[in-house]
Amino acid sequence: MGSPLGVLFANFFMGMVERKVFSTTRKPPIYTRYVDDIFVLVRDQRELEDLKTTLQRVSGLNFTTENSVNGQLPFLDVKIDASSQSFKTGVYSKPSNPGLCLNGNSECPSRYRKSTIDDYVRRALSHRSDWNRTHAELDRITQVLVNNGFSNKEVQNVINTHLDRWYRPPTDNIQTGHKITIFYKNIMSSNYRADEDAIRKINGKYVRPSNSALKVLHPPLPGYPRDSEFT
Known part of the structure; x- marks a missing residue:
């Protein structure tokens, strides 16, 4: 299997190649790349072949084209x-x-x-x-x-x-900028929903915002008021 850093190294290498190529060659009006796949808009087939030849010469790689x-x-x-x-x-x-x-x-x-x-x-x-x-x-x-x-x-x-x-549409009464994400470590099991429900109930019972005007940002649990005092 390849290294998890393979994509990072490929992007770094291609970025250096592109910097060198386009320092001396006209860059096409549309040039986009994902790792080693390139989408480019050229005027004619000759411009495409010239760009391909230059990329191969600078990078040492072989490129194929599809029109x-x-x-x-x-x-x-x-x-x-x-x-x-x-x-x-x-x-x-x-x-x-x-x-x-x-x-x-x-x-x-x-x-x-x-x-x-x-x-x-x-x-x-x-x-x-x-x-x-x-x-x-x-x-x-x-x-x-x-x-x-x-x-x-x-x-x-x-x-x-x-x-x-x-x-x-956007809802005007939703408070923004006060959301707190709580992360927890769990194990993969078929009982994961019970663990999540337990955490929500603990939040609903014991967690209070510093600003009492804030409202809950997700649907309330059964047995809890709609305007719960946590976020």
Whole structure:
């Protein structure tokens, strides 16, 4: 297995290469990089080959290039469409992707099942440039998840939760700047929810803010008033 510092070293090395290359070579109007994957906008094929040759000469590495087809090009898991006057983006899935993920009938904690759906939905919302592409991706991932044993209801509940958060306007009566995060060490077990509930009850009973006007920032527990005196 590689070193956990591998990504850091790769970024450091490529940063030094880019500094040297672009000190003597014109930098393209769009040049972005993730570790060793580069997305670049050039005027023609000759400019692309010149940039590739210079990067190889300075770094000692071999680079491969992939040109756009009909103005479309995948970059990592993002599909970029430059066929019009602006860039449009969506989720890219390789043609060889079999559409497999964690099975919905697996014997695992429920939070793992939910996080699998969460990852698909978050990517659909973050990678899209318009809602038509978002809805198309949500339909696609729903089919993928159903094929892997998840129920339609389970998938739709997670999608609705994310969309509600996406559209929710800012609330004026929420106090900001006074949130305190309490960290605790726990072990992986199926009884983790009981531990979390116990900690919330302890907070609700014994923790008081210095400012009595502050309100609770999360839903109250059963048996506690809505305007609990902790945050």
